Amino acid sequence: MEFVKPIKNREQIEQMKDAIGAEGKYRERVLFILGINSGLRISDLLNLRWKDVSGSSVTVKEQKTGKVKRFPLNEACVEALKSIPKGKPGEYIFVSHSNRNGGDSKPWTRQYIWKVLNEAAEAVGLDEIGTHTLRKTFAYHVFTATKNLTLVQKLLNHSSPATTLRYIGIEQEELNACYTGLNL
Numbered sequence: 001m002e003f004v005k006p007i008k009n010r011e012q013i014e015q016m017k018d019a020i021g022a023e024g025k026y027r028e029r030v031l032f033i034l035g036i037n038s039g040l041r042i043s044d045l046l047n048l049r050w051k052d053v054s055g056s057s058v059t060v061k062e063q064k065t066g067k068v069k070r071f072p073l074n075e076a077c078v079e080a081l082k083s084i085p086k087g088k089p090g091e092y093i094f095v096s097h098s099n100r101n102g103g104d105s106k107p108w109t110r111q112y113i114w115k116v117l118n119e120a121a122e123a124v125g126l127d128e129i130g131t132h133t134l135r136k137t138f139a140y141h142v143f144t145a146t147k148n149l150t151l152v153q154k155l156l157n158h159s160s161p162a163t164t165l166r167y168i169g170i171e172q173e174e175l176n177a178c179y180t181g182l183n184l
Contacts, residue, residue, distance in 0.1 A: 005169050006136035006143075007036075012124055013137070019120035026084055031094050031108075033080040035134025038071065039142075039155055040153045042131035046107040051089035053081060065157060137184045140168040 001028075007013050013036065019166050020029040035045055036171045052060050056078050059070040087093070092107040135156075142150045143164075143183035153164040 003128065004130035004133045004136065006133060006140035007126065007129075008137075008140055008169070011135050015124040016088075016120050016126070018106055018114060019123040023119070024118060026093070027094055029114070030084055031113065032117070032134065036137045036141075037077050039135050039138035040069075042110050042113060045134070046092075046094055046110065046113070049089065050087050050091055050093060053093070053159040067157075073076060089101045102128060136168060139164070140170075143168055
C-alpha cells in the first residue's frame, strides 16, 4: 500500500471539492466532505446507510474495531447530505447510479473512490492521495486547530501519540518550527 498524506492546505481542499463536483460526481463530493469532516475509515464511509444518519448525527459500527461510534455532523456535512436525494433507511448512501435504479444494492468500492480522488488530485496538482487521505486530513486539521494530540489520538483510536503524529503527517520541519518560533 502506498503512503498517503493529509491535505493540509484548505484552499486545496476546496479545489478538490470543486474538481470532484465538476465531473458531475455529486455523491462522490458528499463522500469526500463526510470523510474529511468525520474521520471515518473509508470502509465505514462506504457502508453508511441512510438509517445511520439521524438528523445531524451519525451512528456507525466501525468495521475495524467493532465499536459503535456516534457523533454529531457539522454544518458542512449536513448541507452536503441535503444536496443529494435521500434514499430508503436501509439503502447505502454511496451506491452507484445503476444500483439506485433497481439493481443489486451494493456500495461503491474503495478502488472506485481511489480513482475519483486521484483524478481530482491530478487536476488540483496534488500527489500521494488515496482513500486514507480523507481520515488523515480530518485528523491533521483537528490537531492544528486544537494542538491537542491526546484528543486526536482518542478520535482515531490510536495506541500511542507517536503513531498519531506519524499518521497526521507532522513532519520534522513543523516540529523544528515549534522550537524556533517560541522565543520566550
